[in-house]
Amino acid sequence: MRGTRITIPDLQLLTDHWPSAIHRDIEELEHEFNGILQHSAFSSLDHGRLQKMARFEIPHFGACWFSFAVTFEALLVATLFSTWLFVWDDETDSHEFSTLIDDFEKSCAFRKETLDYLKKSLRLHDDGISTSSISHSPIITSFEPIADVLIKQCTESERSKFMRELQFFIEMTEEEQQIQRRHYLPSVEEYMRRRMGSSAVRTCLALHEYVLGSRLPEDVMNSEYMHTIWHETNVIISVENDILSIKKEVDQSQVDTLIPLLSLELGSVQLAIEHATEMVRRSVQRLEAAEKLLLEKYSSHTKLQADLRKFISTCKSACNGNLNWSMTSGRYKLGCSSLKGGLSIVL
Numbered sequence: 001m002r003g004t005r006i007t008i009p010d011l012q013l014l015t016d017h018w019p020s021a022i023h024r025d026i027e028e029l030e031h032e033f034n035g036i037l038q039h040s041a042f043s044s045l046d047h048g049r050l051q052k053m054a055r056f057e058i059p060h061f062g063a064c065w066f067s068f069a070v071t072f073e074a075l076l077v078a079t080l081f082s083t084w085l086f087v088w089d090d091e092t093d094s095h096e097f098s099t100l101i102d103d104f105e106k107s108c109a110f111r112k113e114t115l116d117y118l119k120k121s122l123r124l125h126d127d128g129i130s131t132s133s134i135s136h137s138p139i140i141t142s143f144e145p146i147a148d149v150l151i152k153q154c155t156e157s158e159r160s161k162f163m164r165e166l167q168f169f170i171e172m173t174e175e176e177q178q179i180q181r182r183h184y185l186p187s188v189e190e191y192m193r194r195r196m197g198s199s200a201v202r203t204c205l206a207l208h209e210y211v212l213g214s215r216l217p218e219d220v221m222n223s224e225y226m227h228t229i230w231h232e233t234n235v236i237i238s239v240e241n242d243i244l245s246i247k248k249e250v251d252q253s254q255v256d257t258l259i260p261l262l263s264l265e266l267g268s269v270q271l272a273i274e275h276a277t278e279m280v281r282r283s284v285q286r287l288e289a290a291e292k293l294l295l296e297k298y299s300s301h302t303k304l305q306a307d308l309r310k311f312i313s314t315c316k317s318a319c320n321g322n323l324n325w326s327m328t329s330g331r332y333k334l335g336c337s338s339l340k341g342g343l344s345i346v347l
Contacts, residue, residue: 001250001260001347004269008343009277011240011323014284019313020320025072026063032076033059033083042083044138049090049097055330058083064321065204068314070213077149078204078211084143085200088114091139092173107177111170114140118166121147122159154210157218162206172197180256188261195258196231199238205230208314214307225294232287233315237322239279244323244332246273250347269347287315 023029037043037050045053062079069075090097092107100107117135119125121144135141150159172194179186179194186194196202209215220226242258246269249257262272291312298304327336336343 001263001269004347006246006270006273006345006347008243008273008339008345010339010342011243011277011280012320012339014277014281015236015316015320015323018316018320020317020324021064021067022060022321023063023067023069023075025075026059028072029063029075029079030059033062033079036080042087042138042142045087046097049087052090052097053083053086056086057325057329058086060329061322061325064325065318066207066211067317067321068310069211073149074211074213077146078207081143081146081207082204084139084146085203087139087142089173089200092177101177104177104181108174110137111174113137115167115170117141118143118147119163122163123147123151124156124160124163150210158209158215161221162203165203165206168197169200169203176256185256185261185264188258188265191256191258191261192235195238195242196234199234199241201234201237202230204318205233205315208311208318212310212314214310216307216311217304220294220298220304220308223294223297225290225297228290229287229294229312229315232283232290233319235283236280236287236319239276239283240319240323241326243273243276244326244334247334247345247347248332 037053042050042053059079062075062082065082066075066078069078092100092110094101100110113135116125117131117140120129120131120134131141131144150162154162175194176198239258245257246259249255249260255261258276259269259272262275263269266272266275294312295305295308298308326332327334327339334343334345
């Protein structure tokens with residue numbers, strides 16, 4: 001794949017009819033975020049990681065993804081959670097920073113410690129043991145201020161739903177490491193099943209009701225149409241990330257991801273990019289079809305339908321927010337503000 005010239009198509013065109021914004025309080029978020037980095041568990045991270053977080057422009061990520069936040073506190077909490085995800089994920093799979101990437105047993109112990117801490121800090125497990133006795137890892141314990149707010153603002157049912165998504169994410173990172181240790185390439189289908197968890201998209205979606213300040217009934221959130229909306233949002237964001245990250249992945253010799261796997265099947269990197277783009281296009285269509293059916297189902301419930309429109313809009317906004325941030329941040333080293341006309345790069 002190295003040395004191949006490819007063109008990333010204009011992914012923005014696929015969802016240019018969806019909402020896209022940056023939260024009005026981004027400057028305040030940047031100021032508050034920088035202060036937290038200096039006076040929190042994150043401050044104990046080594047200089048290299050802190051520099052990486054600065055390159056990622058995480059406040060910009062939060063302001064793009066959670067542009068719909070109704071309060072500054074909700075915007076800050078969601079952004080801090082995103083930071084926690086980035087840092088935690090690096091601890092187990094970053095070739096640059098991880099000391100666990102080649103030690104499966106220690107990685108599993110770290111994941112178990114994380115799960116125990118998350119359940120305890122969200123007050124979903126009461127055995128009389130304090131969080132401080134579960135973990136002293138600054139990476140794990142930096143979740144505490146997030147949990148403190150969610151305990152006050154969210155019901156136990158909502159926190160349990162959030163925890164289920166966190167557990168799914170952590171379990172899929174373990175499966176990912178297992179596959180990498182076995183030195184074989186998964187099929188595209190195997191990869192996508194795992195990717196739906198390891199992308200952590202669903203963990204962020206689980207915060208949308210809190211950030212939006214509007215709760216939907218459980219039966220609505222558990223409906224077939226809503227499940228489709230969540231799934232297709234996950235596919236759109238995950239696949240777009242895989243397309244945009246291909247240069248970084250080739251640089252790091254990472255081949256167990258979507259574009260390399262599709263390239264093996266299709267015989268061309270460019271064909272793989274085009275196939276993945278078509279995957280996004282189809283997901284956009286399926287999401288919009290599910291949205292139409294869900295709104296029709298509750299057409300006689302004026303307020304509920306309005307709340308549904310708001311929630312679905314947050315999913316669409318997250319897709320565009322993630323895409324816009326990914327292009328401009330240092331995450332994938334693309335250094336572009338638009339994909340208009342396509343982006344030509346050499347791997």
